[in-house]
Amino acid sequence: MTEERDPHIQSLFANTDADLPDDGFTARVMTDVRRRRNRHVFAKITAGILLIAGAIVLLAPLHDAVPGLSAWLTVPLFALDNPWLTDLLAPLNSVAAVCVAGLAMLRFAYKRVFG
Amino acid sequence: MVALACAGDRAAFAELVRRRQSWLRNLFRRFCGDPVLADDLAQQAFLQAWRTIAGLRHPTRFGSWLRRVAVNTWLQHLRHNDALRDADAIDDMHAADPGTTGAAMDLDRALASLAPTVGLCIVLSYHEGLTHDEIAGQTGLPPGTVKSHIRRGTARLRDLLAAYNETSEPEETR
Structure with missing residues (x-):
């Protein structure tokens, strides 16, 4: 497989590649990273609360059902x-x-x- | 630095972003020809990199891994957006960006006239210096398709950017 490149196009690519100043780009990325982490923590806390609430709501009926199920088995x-x-x-x-x-x-x- | 970022060190990751932002934003500028969209996509790519960096097995290959993340981000963008609709908006965006040189604008316009996958192969070949096999590996395209995309894309760019060929030739003979 030949891998030849057109030298004119090659030099055009090389010459147009400017060194871009940061201009707050890194700060914006890191703000997104922080937001994402906060969302992740919030989602985990919400899931935990829902799990505990679900357990509290379902625990009593489950507790009552166990003896009946055990007797039936x-x-x-x-x-x-x-x-x-x-x-x-x-x-x-x-x-x-x-x-x-x-x-x-x-x-x-x-x-x-x-x- | 990469190893620290892999372990979840945000300061180390911020330093990696600072060092690679120019390269990645330039890469996306060549992909889409729109500096604003390019910055958004670069931001998305860095965010995706942060999500998955813990799974990076070889920290020494961070650069090529990040490029793969960028290519996937771009392919995802192409799948979710109408490339023709985006191409219509390119001229206005270029006019609004003072940092873009005339040659860069012409190159980006010429690249935007190519089919998205052809443009992708051309950028990975000329901008990133990847071989056809490496491009096939990064894009998931068959090597034969990559080769024909690059051949067709090069011919098209040669036509569209003929003015630059003529102006640069006397300099080379000196």
Whole structure:
């Protein structure tokens, strides 16, 4: 690949390149940099406040929902007469076991398709 | 200095801006031919540089990295603006800038008459002294396209700036 340049155009480029005085340019750039940093800090503080407010608002309903959810997950799928056997098989004979099995199957399918 | 700026030192970055502002503003003047727009774009490029300088792996290559930031800023500007509409406003802007010499005005006018990507390749070749491969790397254009852009752009500039060729020839023979 030839890289020849026209000498006249080359010299024209070289001669027209003036040394530009700063004239407050650097100060303007740094003001923008400072503004951007302030905006960044403000955005972080706002996000933090929203997160805390959200947590306060949602914490109570979540706290109330946990026992109900926990009770629902331990509901046995099949009623067994023997209480000892019921306790022993609880990890498998429950809604939670079905949820875990479902999630495992989804993960397996995802890996087969995209893995 | 660059390493300090990479670590978030604003004073070091300000010093880098002070040292490079003339070069970068001149580069944008050649890109767009409008001193006011060139300063705005140079400011944007420096701001973008500040945002991403922490990711600069080789501080010794700050100059070429900043040039790449400038080229990306210019390409982004071209994508978001109607280049033809901007070209219409160039003459008025030049008239308002007392620091621009006649030769610089003519060169900028000639560059503005080129297609934006052709002008970009020409400036990177003649102003920055980059090779075709380097220009291809910075602009994302195929090397063959860069070569043809520079060939076509050079021919067009030669026609438009023929007066300067004639006036400069006697000086060279001396």
